[in-house]
Amino acid sequence: MAQSNIWAPGEDSPVPAIAVVGARGDVVGWSRMAEELLGYSPAEILGRPGTDLRMERDRASRLWTWGGEDGDDDHQAGIFDLRHRDGDQIVAHFEWTRIATPGGAPAWVVAALPVGLLTLGASVLEPLLSAVPVVMVVWDPELRPVWRNEQARRLERAFPFFQVGRPLPVDLAEADMLVPPELIREVLAEGVPVVDHEVRWETPDRNEGRTFSTFLFRVEGVDSRPLGVCLMAVDITHSGARERLALLRRASIQIGTTLDVRQTAQELADLAVPAFADYVTVDLTEAVLPGPEPLERLEANASGIPTFLRAGLASIHDEIPESLWPRGQPVYVPPSSPFTEVLASGRSHFEPRMETTSANWLDRDPDRARTVRATGMHTLIIVPLKARGNLLGIAVFVRTDNQAPFTRDDLALAEELGARAALSLDSARQYTREHDAALALQRQLLPSRLRGGDMMELASRYLPSDVHQGVGGDWYDAIRLNGSRLALVVGDVTGHGINAAASMGRLRTAVRTLAYLGLPPDELLARLDELYAAQTEDEDGDALSPIAATCLYAVHDPATGRCVMASAGHLPPAIVRPGGDVSFPGLPAGNPIGLGLGAHRSAEFELDEGTTLALYTDGLIERRDHDLNDGMRRLGTALTRDALPLDDLCTSVIDAMMTRAAEDDVTLLLAKTLTSNR
Known part of the structure; x- marks a missing residue:
């Protein structure tokens, strides 16, 4: 079917197709735009019943039957399916108004615009609605899409029932629409909007998944009658705020499951990789995790002096090439470095882009500098582990394969994770200290x-x-x-x-x-x-x-x-x-x-x-x-x-x-x- 040319870009507003319908439902007036829209010349349509223009099974028959309840209304509006002269379907928006003829018999002036050329669609809002990163689809009362924006058009392969004019299958369960059709019907019938309905969608092979936050509300005409339902969906798959909240919820469950210091430290590292960082270490002071030999008795090396004991370690790489020291071993750091500064000040170190070529703290730590360059570390956060006035150690978060640098929001998340882990570590430390004292006393007695x-x-x-x-x-x-x-x-x-x-x-x-x-x-x-x-x-x-x-x-x-x-x-x-x-x-x-x-x-x-x-x-x-x-x-x-x-x-x-x-x-x-x- 050739698209009618009743409106062209650059014009101020679309020109509707106009028809006049008499008291008996026959067409008594026909405009040039009506001819262009449906393909009938005035000679072919005048005097014929208006029902000849509707598609079969369409409820628009009431448009031409004015003896009932609708015929008493002075104004009506709705969306109906029309049949072009060549048999194709045209989904159009109608508005009809009662008029009185010189003889006193009623008649109706009907104005029609094809869907997509509605006043809303033809206005300056159409480009805006198509440009925003929000999926928008409008259904008529029979769940037929009658308008969509550009974002919805791009999702047509995943959601074919977003296509304008495409009817839903008989089995509505087969309709992949982000939201179930029964929910759309409920909004249409009751008028109660659905706000922030979160939906997870995956491809059939489950290789890709996306999460949408959807909103449904009823569209009403000037006479407050329901014209359809509008869907708005926002892709929140990579929403940082939601991911951060989810990670914090997991932290409250997964960190501190035991009263073992080493296990608690490892739980923090395991939680953060790969959800937050590519490589994480949790290094504790000797007061929290005593080693087999006091750190002050160990000699310094090229990487600095022994300052911490490694309690937690995790990486996206199986061999953990980023780590110079395994769990349980002393960790050496330069006397002047971000690690010692965090330990001394109790404040976090935030380095969104690690400088590995210019003079910086890595120049005083050649072993660590070689590892940083070899593994592609490019962004760094070091947070203190403090609880109840005690500084227990540090947690180090690094990204290598993930090219996104840490942000200030990431720093706040790392500090929150560190604070929660520190409380569990301090409880484990106190338990361990009392346990060791009680066990020593028991053994002595x-x-x-x-x-x-x-x-x-x-x-x-x-x-x-x-x-x-x-x-x-x-x-x-x-x-x-x-x-x-x-x-x-x-x-x-x-x-x-x-x-x-x-x-x-x-x-x-x-x-x-x-x-x-x-x-x-x-x-x-x-x-x-x-x-x-x-x-x-x-x-x-x-x-x-x-x-x-x-x-x-x-x-x-x-x-x-x-x-x-x-x-x-x-x-x-x-x-x-x-x-x-x-x-x-x-x-x-x-x-x-x-x-x-x-x-x-x-x-x-x-x-x-x-x-x-x-x-x-x-x-x-x-x-x-x-x-x-x-x-x-x-x-x-x-x-x-x-x-x-x-x-x-x-x-x-x-x-x-x-x-x-x-x-x-x-x-x-x-x-x-x-x-x-x-």
Whole structure:
């Protein structure tokens, strides 16, 4: 179909095609522009029904039927499909107005413009709307595109239903339109706009993807009747603000998942590559990450003096050619460099374009300068890692393959990432410091070597927990008494951390003191309970005093082969007979230590030569998803697996029972009776 020439560029406004329709719906007037638009001469159309001009199935038939509700309106407007003389379709915008004829019968003057030549499209706004980087499409009430701007035309291959006049398929699910047709219908029917509806679109092969922020609103005529729906879509695929917000959201989830300093530093590096930078290092001060040897004892080299220890490292390149030092190694920097300046001032260093040819700080660092040039580093940000008044180290962000230099917005993002990571690092540092102190205290308070003499062979293991604060109040001991007797002790103080370790030390000392008095097990536990309860009361809530502790105290006499034991709320021991039979003897129930309730009783057992006694704490057998009885059955099986030397058996039991990270401290004390002198 030849395009009508009713308007040409340079004219002030388009000239509409004009027709006059009589009361019976026949055409009684026909202008030259109407002839050019539809191809009919006045002789061919005058007197014919106006319905002959509409396309089949078009709702425009009401335009020519004026006996109903619409015929009572003085003014109407709408978009309809017309049929050209040669049979092609023309989508046109109509406005018709009622007039009175000399005889009093009504008639209507109809003005039509083809879509694309609407007043809006022909105005000075059309070039502006086509030039802005926003996709704009207008649909009529039947979801037929009737106008689009240049940005929408460029997306026609991806979204073919943006093409003007192209009807949607019968199955609307096949219409790739950025927004579902039912959403367009909802806006058309209710008039409620949709604002900032984010849509992700990908090519069929998923090699390319784009993200759009879409807006839908209803277009209304001068009479407030809905004429269609307008779509506006903004490509936000490379929107820096959204990407920065997304990265910060990820940082709140992915950084600080553990209380391990090295892991936290690595999480920051992994998060930033490649989303923000091509190469990232996280270097910490010695106070945060102590090395095997103090940095001040290391000699300087061509790159400077040892200042940091590398804790985090990530790169887009597998071999990480940008890094001169791997994780865990000292990092050397010149005494006067951006790294030391950031450490001294606590302010970031921003170098959007690194100068590698003129005299700068790299001249004093030849090793790093060679690496910078070889790998193509061209933009740099160094931010301090500060938290709660402590300067913990620095994070370095570099781009190599990504040719975009860092901006001030990038600097703000890097500082925010550094601040969030620093809080997690400081928490991990404090935890590590307390954990190390508690573990050192625990190790000091536990016996360094157990001696059973010629009475019993001994073996033991202690594993601090990997959960909570890492160290609890578990302890074990073997005390040689007069008469060749041997006392065996295992206990568990409630709580974790340095306070539990200190309380454990006091209990162990008290047990040893009472044991040397020769008290039987039940009396010893009763006295221990009284002393500990009284001490807690005297301290008036001192944090070093836990609520309670459990304890199992046993005395073996090799001369008689008898073993007397009592429990203060502790689990029963396992007795492994020479034939491999395992039992967990029932002991009289006793109250935990520290409650001041006493009520401890002893039980006596015969231990044959070659019998193994296993004392343990609940961390060895207890799991959240299993009860204690199940754990005791597993322990019994582990104790009889092989005829191993006692120390090897101790290791075997620990390996069999600890199939995952310990939820509590684990203590195991094995005592095997030797040949007696009876």
